[in-house]
Amino acid sequence: MDVNDLLTEAYGRLPELVEPAVAGLSPQRLRQAPAPGANPVGWLVWHLTRIQDHHVADLLGEEQLWVSGDWAGRFGLTPDPHDTGFGHGPEQITAVRPDSGRVLVDYHRAVLDRTLAFLRGLRPADLDRVVDPNWDPPVTxxxxxxxxxxxxxxxxxxxxxVRGLIERE
Structure with missing residues (x-):
């Protein structure tokens, strides 16, 4: 197995986790935290997709799908390229309001499709390229x-x- 196949296989498994986590949940359930201060299902899936979109767009030198598409409005947000959920407090978490589980799946699928296309074009030597010299050691x-x-x-x-927790109520 080469690096392309390995990474494509690994990233390709994400929908098997994302889709069942949101399937059939109402917008209210997607925003329901299992306890005060905990992250709801919708925020968790939005966040993981935002991180991937943010980082892969940077690696490609392209605009994030969050910014270039119409995704933000479907989450009740603006298309701020820096808003990935990192460091969100309670008010910011509750501001993420996906209008359905479908929008979470569709945004994730769009980001994943771009990621997989990028991964298919990698060569083993590409993995050693420094992409962030601001760390010690620099990030490849x-x-x-x-x-x-x-x-x-x-x-x-x-x-x-979290889905399991909120469904027990």
């Missing part, structure tokens, strides 16, 4: 891709868990 493309994937998997798992 390979490390960035693994970091985004790890973040996505963690938040997708959290979304599934």
């Amino acid at each position: 493309l390979g490390v960035r891709l693994l970091s985004v994937l790890a973040d996505d998997l963690q938040h997708a798992g959290q979304a599934g868990y």
Whole structure:
């Protein structure tokens, strides 16, 4: 298995986690936190998709789909390219208001499709390219891709868990 197949396979597993986490949930349920200060399913899936969109767009040197498309309005937000959910407090979390589970799945799918196209074009040597010299050691493309994937998997798992919690009520 080469690097393209490995990364494509890994990222390609995300819909198997994202889609069941939001399927059939009303907009109210998507915004329901399982406890005060906890993140709701909709915010978790929005956040993991925003992180991927933000980082992959940067790697491609292109505009984020969040900014170039009509996604933001469907979440009750503005298309701010810096708003990825990182560091959000309670007010910012509740401001993320997806109008349906479908919009979460569709935005995730659009971002994932672009990510997969990017991954298919990689060569092993590309992974050593420094993409962020502001860290010690500098961050390479390979490390960035693994970091985004790890973040996505963690938040997708959290979304599934939170769904289970809110459905028990």
